[in-house]
Amino acid sequence: MAGKNPIAEKIHELTDRNLTFMHVCGTHEAAIARHGIRSLLPENLKIVMGPGCPVCITPQGEIDAALELAEKGCIIATYGDLLRVPGSNGSLESSGADVKVVQGVHKAVEIAKTTDKEVVFVSVGFETTAPTVAATLLTRPPENFSILSCHRLIPPAMDWLLAQGEASLNGFLLPGHVLVVTGLSEYRRFPVPQVVAGFEPDDILLGILMLVEQVREGAVRLDNAYPRAVFEEGNPKALEILHKVFEPCDVEWRGFPIIPKSGLKVREEFSAWDAQKKFGIEFKPTKKHAACICDKVLRGIASPTDCKLFGKVCTPRTPVGPCMVSHEGACKIWHHYHVKNI
Amino acid sequence: MCIAIPAEILEIRDDNIALVDFGSLKQEIRVDLVDVSVGDFVLVHVGFAIQKVNRDEALETRELFRQCYAAMEETA
Ligand code: SF4
Numbered sequence: 459m460a461g462k463n464p465i466a467e468k469i470h471e472l473t474d475r476n477l478t479f480m481h482v483c484g485t486h487e488a489a490i491a492r493h494g495i496r497s498l499l500p501e502n503l504k505i506v507m508g509p510g511c512p513v514c515i516t517p518q519g520e521i522d523a524a525l526e527l528a529e530k531g532c533i534i535a536t537y538g539d540l541l542r543v544p545g546s547n548g549s550l551e552s553s554g555a556d557v558k559v560v561q562g563v564h565k566a567v568e569i570a571k572t573t574d575k576e577v578v579f580v581s582v583g584f585e586t587t588a589p590t591v592a593a594t595l596l597t598r599p600p601e602n603f604s605i606l607s608c609h610r611l612i613p614p615a616m617d618w619l620l621a622q623g624e625a626s627l628n629g630f631l632l633p634g635h636v637l638v639v640t641g642l643s644e645y646r647r648f649p650v651p652q653v654v655a656g657f658e659p660d661d662i663l664l665g666i667l668m669l670v671e672q673v674r675e676g677a678v679r680l681d682n683a684y685p686r687a688v689f690e691e692g693n694p695k696a697l698e699i700l701h702k703v704f705e706p707c708d709v710e711w712r713g714f715p716i717i718p719k720s721g722l723k724v725r726e727e728f729s730a731w732d733a734q735k736k737f738g739i740e741f742k743p744t745k746k747h748a749a750c751i752c753d754k755v756l757r758g759i760a761s762p763t764d765c766k767l768f769g770k771v772c773t774p775r776t777p778v779g780p781c782m783v784s785h786e787g788a789c790k791i792w793h794h795y796h797v798k799n800i
Numbered sequence: 801m802c803i804a805i806p807a808e809i810l811e812i813r814d815d816n817i818a819l820v821d822f823g824s825l826k827q828e829i830r831v832d833l834v835d836v837s838v839g840d841f842v843l844v845h846v847g848f849a850i851q852k853v854n855r856d857e858a859l860e861t862r863e864l865f866r867q868c869y870a871a872m873e874e875t876a
Binding site: 485537561562563564565583586587589590593594596597635638639657686687689693695696699 | 803804815816830832833834835843845846847848850851853854
């Protein structure tokens with residue numbers, strides 16, 4: 459952004475101590491890097507990224523499960539971002555499997571309608587995305603269609619991060635489009651300053667400013683810097699559909715241990731479309747590449763540039779960890795915008 | 801992943817499908833998750849409307865959204 463930004467100036471004026479805020483949204487990270495927002499902030503104000511990229515936090519075991527389904531002869535349909543994510547033995551792209559990139563789950567159903575083969579949609583995403591999949595299962599798709607549910611919920615991960623305390627956070631910049639669906643109430647229990655923000659540069663700067671103000675006041679509140687899309691009650695219809703089809707389950711996140719009730723599994727009544735049940739697939743624990751520090755990047759305690767492999771062995775063409783694969787992975791974003799450090 | 805772009809509902813078709821206008825592009829989306837009428841603005845995520853938004857604000861921000869995310873897609 460050229461010239462001085464009045465919100466950024468106000469942030470400079472008000473920042474009178476060391477502050478660290480975490481966002482939990484890959485779309486925020488992309489916007490922050492693209493607009494050089496870190497360079498507009500005072501040196502003692504750090505914005506770190508948390509586990510906000512659904513592709514990056516999908517553990518290897520779930521990629522391996524998708525590869526296993528491909529080996530069984532299923533057509534795999536998913537978002538483009540997932541193709542190059544390394545499992546234990548290669549990625550969906552390198553496996554030579556029949557993989558179709560789709561815009562959303564409804565397009566995967568359309569594929570199933572045109573073939574006799576089994577079509578499995580690898581279903582990643584947070585609360586923003588899960589209702590679209592739930593709504594699709596409610597339409598009772600054809601028998602040869604199923605989903606591999608890799609969904610994750612944001613609040614349980616925030617609980618874990620706060621309990622851990624390793625990133626010493628002064629507050630959270632909450633993901634606008636997750637809260638568009640969930641509304642605000644679920645987040646009120648967190649005992650830290652929180653502001654939900656949109657995705658334009660000024661939306662993000664405003665969110666940061668509101669966090670700084672809370673810290674100065676000694677307040678612990680949930681403020682809304684994205685009122686044009688985020689409402690108190692969220693989207694009740696989407697939530698109802700989500701809960702009708704899915705129920706919370708305990709799952710591992712890449713870089714995290716098992717977090718209670720942080721995943722979504724398909725409810726019994728819809729198990730005809732649950733690929734795990736249909737094909738007897740289990741998610742197996744795996745080891746990560748020894749030098750990759752994606753786990754620390756996702757917990758907000760390391761930056762991509764702290765990784766020895768960054769930009770050398772690990773590049774978007776030759777990704778070692780998932781953070782270098784997704785458009786919303788911190789390593790890929792930093793590589794693209796040549797970010798040197800926070 | 802959580803990208804959502806405002807669009808205007810032009811036409812509501814059968815089976816929870818609507819034709820929307822993203823500004824320069826018209827596309828069919830699914831409207832299972834919202835109750836909408838023609839002329840409403842919605843936020844569209846992975847081909848589904850996820851929320852109804854204020855018309856004026858949607859128009860104002862749509863252009864910015866598009867520029868920003870088109871550039872992100874190019875980083876593929
Ligand atoms: S640069 Fe590559 S190897 Fe290093 S943390 Fe990022 S994804 Fe992992």
